[in-house]
Amino acid sequence: MEFERTIAMMLRIGTILSAALLAIGILLLIANNGGGGSSLDQIINLAPQVNSASFSLANIFGGISGFDGISFIFLGFIVLIAIPISRVLLSIFMFLYQKNWLYVVITAIVFINLIVAILLIPSMIAGYG
């Protein structure tokens, strides 16, 4: 089953990649005593100023080239979230290939729900913010 092996491989690669990015991020944070424009003390604070709302996606890619610890960590999280999403997406293609139209639709609905959560809700909130 081509697809199932692809999915399993993707899972493996995704988790390893995510773990690696997180590890690098932590090390960088410690080495640089901070990241993303905040010192380590501020980051450690358990009710932090530095969190996912205060750190926009655009910053992340700039941060990678600058060896910024926080950026690596956030990228690691993004990869992690992408894993189940990719799984759903790959499944759509698998059902398409099997010409299982019922499940193409079902899987597409699940995928749309994921997209709604990621894109639509935030922009709806932004409208209120």
Added chain:
Amino acid sequence: MIVLLYVIALLITGVASGIIGSLSGLGGGIIVIPILTLLFGVPLEYAAGASLLSVIATSSGAASAYVKDKLVNLKIGMSLEIATTMGAIAGALIAVFLYSKSLQAIIFIVFGLVLLLSIYPVRKSFTLKNDSHTKQDSTTKKFQLSGKYYDKAKKKVIKYSGSRWWLGESVMGIAGIISGLLGVGSGVLKVIGLESAMRLPVKIATPTSDFMIGVTAAVGSAIYWEFGYIQPFILAPIVMGILFGSYFGSKILERTSSLRLREFFLFILIIVGIEMVFRGLGVA
């Protein structure tokens, strides 16, 4: 070097959580959130965000082995995910609303109650003799709920059929809401739903649930992320710990007495459940 101590403490928490999660099927959230809130004093919303990402880590780590063995019923899992994802969106939005009004005490209490309430079904599932998984109904054909797998223990191919899709969907909707609201994976509820409501064999229910919790948690994570409840420093060591822990956990799974394990975790459920309720009531 407080930083290093912190990182190590969080790493150990993650590893322990991953091992316990993969051994018991209880999932990372049930362990991670109480530890972070009760032990480390992390505010609940950040613990919940951390937990959701942890669930994805546990799910992806454990599930890759199952997929290869064809033990995940992708169709059943995916069709039920329609309800779970919608529930998770609703649950997450409710949680965000409650947090914004500083009403997290409600969430603590709900969390504790859910833990305590799940004791009975979990206890019952130990002795459940589920032989009815060849029963079919109208939903079995409609939603293609049949399948087969090779049982390594019995050394033969077992055929099975799921049924009562609508009931399964309802249970999953509730599981989704709980997932989004509390920041857990709802693995327990999902396995119960798959085994009891849809009459699936255990060996299919558990891996399928593992697959499902990942998708559900992704939905919750996205929304929590947007509201800033993902804190990088706490999360990174924990997630790393879990990725390792769940990998090793599934390795030693075979050599442990599952009954003993489950008794132990029931015990934990009770203690933690009570603590969470107390915390919500402002006592702890």
